[in-house]
Amino acid sequence: MSIELKKALYNISALADLGQEITSENNFQEKIQSVFYVITGTFLANRGAILAYDKKTARLGVLTQKGFSPADLARIQPEELRMFSKNEPFLLAGTSLPAVAGAELLVPLWVRNEFIGALLLGGKLTVDPYTPEDIELLNVIAHQIAIALNNHTLFVDLSDKLEENRRLYEEMRHIYHGTLQAFAAAIDAKDAYTKNHSHRVAKYSAAIARELGWNEHDIEGMYVAGYLHDVGKLAISNDLLNKVTPFTPDERAELRKHSTLSHNITEKIKFPWKNVEDMVWHHHERLDGRGYPEALARESLSDGVRILTLADSFDAMTSQRPYRQKMDVASAITELKKCLDSQFDNRILLAFCRVLDKEIKGELPEPDILPHLESISDLSVISVLLQAIIAELSPPENSPA
Amino acid sequence: MKAVKFSVVSRLEGNTAVIYPKGYLNNLSGESLVVECGNYIGSGITNIVVNFSETDLINSIGISMLLQIIENLKNIHGTICFTNMSKFLRETFEMLGLINHMTVFPLESDALQYLKAGNL
DSSP: OOHHHHHHHHHHHHHHHHHHHHTSSSOHHHHHHHHHHHHHHHHTBSOEEEEEEETTTTEEEEEEEESSOHHHHHTOOHHHHTTSOTTOOEESTTSSSOOOTTEEEEEEEEETTEEEEEEEEEOBTTOOOOOHHHHHHHHHHHHHHHHHHHHHHHHHHHHHHHHHHHHHHHHHHHHHHHHHHHHHHHHHHTOGGGTTHHHHHHHHHHHHHHHTTOOHHHHHHHHHHHHHTTGGGGGSOHHHHTOOSOOOHHHHHHHHHHHHHHHHHHTTSOOSSTTHHHHHHTTTOOTTSOOSSSOOOGGGSOHHHHHHHHHHHHHHHTSOBTTBOOOOHHHHHHHHHHTBTTTBOHHHHHHHHHHHHHHHTTOSSSOSSGGGSOOOSOHHHHHHHHHHHHHHHSOOTTSOO | OOOOOOEEEEEEETTEEEEEEESOBOSGGGHHHHHHHHHHHHTTOOEEEEEOTBOOOBOHHHHHHHHHHHHHHHHTTOEEEEESOOHHHHHHHHHHTGGGGSEEESSHHHHHHHHHHHHO
């Protein structure tokens, strides 16, 4: 085999190496380093550099280099390189470009009309001059490197935009939650006895949903429904909400309008979560169909409604009201259990008991229910009660949950 | 041919480091060869023998690594010898003209004898 043929095969092999490195799963810096080795190894160049154009600073940055002085490389101005042909290698000697000690060849890298960077090569170890074949091969290599650099820039730009969108979305979520909390505070401020009720119901509901294995998006929807379930109370008179004596039938009917009012207000909001307006509308329904406002029963009540109903009732029972004393936690839990089937769902009470039991045992990093329960004198008594209910309501092993 | 993962072992023979690259010298893992030589140079060794008995193939990336080692030795006025080359390696170095810048011996013992004589 002639030396020319061997050299041609070596060059083809170098192009294959280049393609393999550019398309490899290595990270960008590793790719660039490998590509740089392919180039210096192909031409036996004793010096070399790959420079990338940064559009923001309008400067060339060094991606990798060997043998050049950083100060010399910093003198290469992108504007001066734009005058030369795209991806065409040229000898530096005789040009007006600033001298870079040891540099012989320069290739401005372009993709279509976009200036991408530059490739710089020193002389060969063999001291042979670059041949026309070398220049031709370098031109092909330059095209490939330019595309690889451009793809990386596009990828980084996209990643930056994605990150910015994520940040904006998080900010919006933050504002959204802040607005919801302001609404909840406005609702709770109307009734001195229900201070922070919406906040607690939101927390309890989300904790139950999480225990049931809901995904984070749906848990967030449950949390929002908890916050807004009483928003309709904004339209109920303060006198009625804060009335100390028992309600008359008319007053009770007026008060009961709040869940429909909550629905009317929330249905106008385009929530990113499903069924928020349904949950707030029906949070006073009962499994036996004796609730309000629509007297829906069992199959008509979603899990979200069932969770909200239980969380709302539990917080109502364990909170002081103008017309009655608050219940202790054990009594409230016993009351919830007493109302299973008629009012509350077995699965939901089971999940509630499980999550509260875990919180008491310190098994959850951020408890949602326990911090809101005032003065539980004996947690072990509550835990025994919870475990008894859990044992009773848990489906037998080997049977579907 | 199944590619062997590239690795490097070495030993000191008097004041000469003998390096044994193993596998296909074709990617970034070949940098370990440059690092190994660099470590010996850093510790004051100026004679290095690279025994290619377990490296049959090399590509442009591997050539670039060898260039680096040759230049590093040149910079400290050291000597690097290459031994036990396969026919493919030798022909590649000849085709590139690199052979003229290498001190090549058929066997490691020949290189060690040469370096020993040179140091007398």
